[in-house]
Amino acid sequence: MTGRSGEVLVFAESRETCLELLGKAREIADTLGAQVDVALFGESTAAWAHELGGWGADRLYTVEDPRLAGFSVGPYTDALVELLKRTGPSVALFAATKQGAEMAPRVAARLGSGCVSSCVDVRVDPETRCVEAQAMIYSGRGVATYLVKKNPAVLLAVPNTFARKACGARGLEVVAFQPTISDQRVQTLEVRPRATEGRRLEDARVVVDLGQGVREADGLTMAQELADLLGGQLACTRPVSSERGWFPEWLGLSGKRVSPRLCIALGVSGAIQHIIGIRGSEFIVAVDNSEDSAILTQSDFGVVADLHEFVPALVEVIKARGLRLA
Amino acid sequence: MKIAACVKYSLDVAEIRVDVPTRKLLLTGVPRKLGNVDKNVLETAVMLKEAHGGSVHALGFGPPEAKDALLREALAMGADEAVVVVDPFDGGLDPSATAAVLASALARMGGFDIVVCGEASDDDSTYQVGPRLAESLGWPQVAYVRDIAVEGGCVVAERDVGAYSERVSVPLPALITVTEETNTPRRPTLMDVLKAKKKPLALWELEADLGITPASLQEAATVKQLGSEAVIVSRRQTVLWNKPASDLARELVELLVQEGVLEGHDP
Numbered sequence A: 001m002t003g004r005s006g007e008v009l010v011f012a013e014s015r016e017t018c019l020e021l022l023g024k025a026r027e028i029a030d031t032l033g034a035q036v037d038v039a040l041f042g043e044s045t046a047a048w049a050h051e052l053g054g055w056g057a058d059r060l061y062t063v064e065d066p067r068l069a070g071f072s073v074g075p076y077t078d079a080l081v082e083l084l085k086r087t088g089p090s091v092a093l094f095a096a097t098k099q100g101a102e103m104a105p106r107v108a109a110r111l112g113s114g115c116v117s118s119c120v121d122v123r124v125d126p127e128t129r130c131v132e133a134q135a136m137i138y139s140g141r142g143v144a145t146y147l148v149k150k151n152p153a154v155l156l157a158v159p160n161t162f163a164r165k166a167c168g169a170r171g172l173e174v175v176a177f178q179p180t181i182s183d184q185r186v187q188t189l190e191v192r193p194r195a196t197e198g199r200r201l202e203d204a205r206v207v208v209d210l211g212q213g214v215r216e217a218d219g220l221t222m223a224q225e226l227a228d229l230l231g232g233q234l235a236c237t238r239p240v241s242s243e244r245g246w247f248p249e250w251l252g253l254s255g256k257r258v259s260p261r262l263c264i265a266l267g268v269s270g271a272i273q274h275i276i277g278i279r280g281s282e283f284i285v286a287v288d289n290s291e292d293s294a295i296l297t298q299s300d301f302g303v304v305a306d307l308h309e310f311v312p313a314l315v316e317v318i319k320a321r322g323l324r325l326a
Numbered sequence B: 001m002k003i004a005a006c007v008k009y010s011l012d013v014a015e016i017r018v019d020v021p022t023r024k025l026l027l028t029g030v031p032r033k034l035g036n037v038d039k040n041v042l043e044t045a046v047m048l049k050e051a052h053g054g055s056v057h058a059l060g061f062g063p064p065e066a067k068d069a070l071l072r073e074a075l076a077m078g079a080d081e082a083v084v085v086v087d088p089f090d091g092g093l094d095p096s097a098t099a100a101v102l103a104s105a106l107a108r109m110g111g112f113d114i115v116v117c118g119e120a121s122d123d124d125s126t127y128q129v130g131p132r133l134a135e136s137l138g139w140p141q142v143a144y145v146r147d148i149a150v151e152g153g154c155v156v157a158e159r160d161v162g163a164y165s166e167r168v169s170v171p172l173p174a175l176i177t178v179t180e181e182t183n184t185p186r187r188p189t190l191m192d193v194l195k196a197k198k199k200p201l202a203l204w205e206l207e208a209d210l211g212i213t214p215a216s217l218q219e220a221a222t223v224k225q226l227g228s229e230a231v232i233v234s235r236r237q238t239v240l241w242n243k244p245a246s247d248l249a250r251e252l253v254e255l256l257v258q259e260g261v262l263e264g265h266d267p
């Protein structure tokens, strides 16, 4: 088992994204009869790394280096390129997060490799090792299939696309790797963590989604009451997140994607870049005061009304009938 | 300071329609324009020039029609020169090809201190061209910039990395990518557009001006699209309207109960 490098390498940005990518990586490796490597960088190796064998990894490459303590694209690219040159996989999987998206193309460029963004599926031909990736295009309006002409195929996978799969205890070989890090031109002066919300929107069964139509003064309180009544969570569009500071995260192409049983969109216009974040919902209800709003064609039940009158009325009815999510 | 603004003449994705039976994306006739984020790119570049002096050079790899958009937007917003490198594949190649062309055009224009890109283009949104271009230039990159200042030969930038934000410093030359939250792009007046008509605006050909043959560019592309199809999500699209809020609320709740989304429970 030792010695041979994996055909698929997963870049571990966080435990969450790593387990998802491993789900897919294991599947690919099994069709090839090959192994899965994980690359994890930092000042020291995170404790969760040692459980990765149970999620499909065969080998863990750790780089422990104070210069990799916090993410910085220059040193991380140096380290990863050297590792990929050494291990020579067919596929390198990254999560399509902000960090992934700024590093993966640079890694690909240095390797002369193809890179596909917004991937939702991957296939590797067992004979030729040709990599085909399916990816969202035009903000999710479509899906395209790409052939990667130069391996390692560097793929940015949309978060929450692949399912993690526990695979019983496998032996995890841990290899300490010491790359040469030369690009230290960017200096970090200050890091400010976002207030963590301590919840996973992805797990919510009801999401109340707030757009710019929600009034600053009292809209949030109304929406919160509705969400609480249904045991749901609040979420928002990108401009609401950036301009109001209510929530650090938003839903959509450049944000999170949710798939609750019920999503209630309030004052959301239905731009495709936002819809992609909620279209996995089983039911979408939209409240908008404009009958021309695109959200009405993207929802199961649309209500044309001022949301500030409608939401309190809805809360009344739900309370009066003693209803809850089925 | 010599500043480059890389801008893309993009498809308006909101106008892409779908042929449901064949699942085809109907791309012909979709209007094109300078992308929204590209206006933030231009605004960043022009603000840097206003603060530190120098010149702004707008660059796009796209169809010849992009010239008009570059005139009305880029030059009118304050760029000093605009160049469109004509794309014989009209966006059909991959981000590595785009980055290679932009790098070559920047080298020909020469002497840049800073290159500004968008984090992601309006239509392809690959997030790749900025980092790939930085790598081709051998420059450091700072992505997702919200705020930027140039002090003592360094860019000091505030950037948003999702889970956290950070302030970084990098010596010039450097490439930055900006987001739509970075600034509010100025709106050029008619007067600005008239003045822009006197500024240099060139169309370059790949082979004649940059010495890149279309065949070699196609050959060097690292990814090839094999096909595409539309994502079709059909929703019921039942619309309730034109009634008092309390009636609409009762109707909606009834629908949700019928669908089994809501149910009664004993308090």
Ligand SMILES: Cc1cc2nc3c(=O)[nH]c(=O)nc-3n(C[C@H](O)[C@H](O)[C@H](O)COP(=O)(O)OP(=O)(O)OC[C@H]3O[C@@H](n4cnc5c(N)ncnc54)[C@H](O)[C@@H]3O)c2cc1C
Binding pocket: A210, A211, A212, A213, A214, A236, A237, A238, A239, A240, A250, A251, A252, A253, A254, A255, A256, A266, A267, A268, A269, A270, A271, A272, A273, A274, A277, A287, A288, A289, A290, A293, A294, A305, A306, A307, A308, B036, B037, B120, B121, B122, B125
């Ligand atoms: C590359 C790219 C990536 C992007 N990524 C994302 C993303 O991930 N997520 C995202 O959300 N956006 C994203 N956007 C932005 C997106 O295109 C839209 O601009 C944004 O989603 C619009 O937000 P909104 O619906 O809150 O606001 P608006 O478009 O302003 O809509 C407000 C709605 O509220 C309605 N309204 C107003 N008053 C009331 C009232 N009193 N009662 C009821 N309704 C009312 C209006 O009729 C309107 O429909 C992206 C854009 C680009 C170019």
Ligand SMILES: Nc1ncnc2c1ncn2[C@@H]1O[C@H](COP(=O)(O)O)[C@@H](O)[C@H]1O
Binding pocket: B006, B007, B008, B009, B037, B038, B041, B059, B060, B061, B062, B095, B098, B102, B116, B117, B118, B119, B120, B121, B122, B124, B125, B126, B127, B128, B129, B130
């Ligand atoms: N054809 C192009 N011409 C000029 N700049 C481009 C082009 N394509 C992408 N860019 C730049 O790269 C950024 C990111 O684009 P993308 O990689 O397509 O998401 C854009 O916002 C532009 O600044």
